[in-house]
Amino acid sequence: MTTNLCFDNDTRYQSLADLSHANTMALSCVADTVVTLTDESQLDDFMANTADSQPLFVLSGGSNVLLPEQLQATVLRPQMRGITITAQTEDYVDIEVMAGENWHDLVTHTVNKGWYGLENLALIPGLTGAAPVQNIGAYGVQLEDSMRYVRAYHLPSKTWHQLTTIDCQFGYRDSLFKRTPNTWLISRVGFRLHTNQTHISADYGDVQAVAQSYAEQHGHTQPTPIDVMNAIIDIRKQKLPDPKQLPNCGSFFQNPIITHDQFSLLQATYPHIVGYPMPDSMVKVAAGWLIEHAGLKGGGIEPIITHKKQALVLTNHAPYQATQTDVITAQNHIAKCIYDTFAITLYREPVWVNTDGTVGYEYAA
Ligand SMILES: Cc1cc2nc3c(=O)[nH]c(=O)nc-3n(C[C@H](O)[C@H](O)[C@H](O)COP(=O)(O)OP(=O)(O)OC[C@H]3O[C@@H](n4cnc5c(N)ncnc54)[C@H](O)[C@@H]3O)c2cc1C
Known part of the structure; x- marks a missing residue:
């Protein structure tokens, strides 16, 4: 296969670019053209010379996408770098971060500087410009809590x-960007981070206990934001496969939302079913629990298999060879088993990219 060919003597433009290593699911993908942007003005220049009809797709770290084997579109890759302080008081720091900054590196950088608010979002793969697209969240905190x-x-x-x-x-x-795909390219994200160590959010699952043990090791009575970040890094490493070792795109299915009546009926047969109350008499059911209790933990259809420690994560056992078709085959198989067992429909979480660069989201509601 011919890859990474340059034209116009400009290395920012690549034709027939192999993106198999540019998506954490390691799906085989060749794109017609890739344009790497290291400066915002390059986007103005590129767009000034681009027909309105040209299909465009924005790709950052590739950790939330399912790419097609042939991507007949121009792929824009924002790789602008830089972190700038735009305001500072005793209580907070405002920073502006360019889209190409690695998200986890940004989290560790800010926490180590004594700027707090992002610590619960440690170890989420991807780049900063993509973080607003699905309003990334983990351990009780979402991007929107610190983003301005x-x-x-x-x-x-x-x-x-x-x-x-x-x-x-x-x-x-969810966000405007997710609801209007192929419409926006985010180039900078502004945050307000606080400087007070006592504002932590640690009452989620195991975080409090692990953060407390970090605090005690360092002679503190209360966990600091650094303790919370380290606790979350530990917990995530234990629960989630590292895409570099075992390709995956994180949680593959959304947690389905069903009526309270349907949940009560299921509880009669499955007393340990995991659900969280929602407004309007609805219940959010743990998709991982459903997959595990349908006997699919470690199952699927080769080479796309649910992870043996976390059934919600689909892993690719044929990196750079498996295709989108393999993924949809495994997805349909798992979703059918869940429907046959629990009468619940499962919806995909990652972004499905069509051959022409348009995208398909599945919405549970
Ligand atoms: C192991 C693992 C764990 C994960 N854990 C979490 C988690 O805890 N919480 C969570 O919320 N997510 C999680 N994710 C999902 C993923 O990391 C996030 O959605 C992340 O923000 C995607 O970033 P990316 O740079 O890889 O985006 P990509 O996958 O490249 O793109 C994702 C979408 O955003 C669009 N996009 C990308 N960059 C831009 C931009 N600059 N401007 C406009 N649109 C853009 C793309 O077109 C695409 O539609 C996890 C994924 C993995 C693999």
């Missing part, structure tokens, strides 16, 4: 905009 604005390019009108958190229409793993 994004600077983003509106691809259809070829214009730059500054969007506040309200403009971004954030929801649970």
Whole structure:
């Protein structure tokens, strides 16, 4: 296969680019053209010479996408770097972060500087520019809690905009960017981080206990944000496979939301079923529990197999060879087993990218 060919003597443009190593699921993918952006002005230049009809797709760290074998689109890869302090008081620091900064590196950088708010989001793969797309969240904290604005390019009108958190229409793993795919390219994200060590959020699952043991090792009575971050890194490493060792794209299915009546009926047969009450007499059911109790932990359809420690994660056992078709085959098999067992429909979480660069999201509600 021919890969990474350059044209116009410009290494920012690659034709027939192999993206198999640019997605954490390690699916085989060749894109017509890839344009790497290291400066915002390069996007203006590129768009000035691009027909409105040209299919475009934005790809950052590739940790939440299912790429097609042939991607007949121009793939824009934001790799602008830099972290700038824009304001500082005794209580907080405002920073502006360029889209190409690695997310986990940003979290450790800020926490080590004594700027707090992102510690619960440690070890989430990907780049900063993608974080607002699904309002990333973990351990009781979401991006929107610290984010103030994004600077983003509106691809259809070829214009730059500054969007506040309200403009971004954030929801649970949801945003304007997710609801209007192929429309925006986020180039900068602004955050307000606080400098007070006592504002921590540690009452989620095992976090409190692990953070407390870190605190005691360091002679503190209460966990600090660094203790919380280290606890979360430990917990995540134990629970989630590292995509570099075993390709995956994190949680593959959304937790389904069913009526309280349906949940009560299931509870009569499965007294240990895991569900969390939601507004309007609805219950969010743990998809991982359903998969495990349908006997599918470590199962699936080769080479796409559920992880033996965390059934919600689908892993690729044929890296750089398996394709989107293998993924949908395994997804349909798992979803059918769950429906046959519990009469619950499972929906996918990662972004499905079509051959023409358009994307398909599945929404449970
Ligand atoms: C092991 C593992 C664990 C994970 N854990 C979590 C978790 O705890 N919480 C959580 O929320 N997510 C989690 N994820 C999902 C994923 O890491 C996040 O969604 C992350 O923000 C994706 O970043 P990325 O750079 O890889 O984006 P990509 O996968 O490259 O892109 C994702 C989507 O965003 C769009 N996009 C990317 N960059 C931009 C941009 N600059 N401007 C506009 N649109 C853009 C793409 O077009 C695509 O639709 C996990 C994934 C893995 C593999």
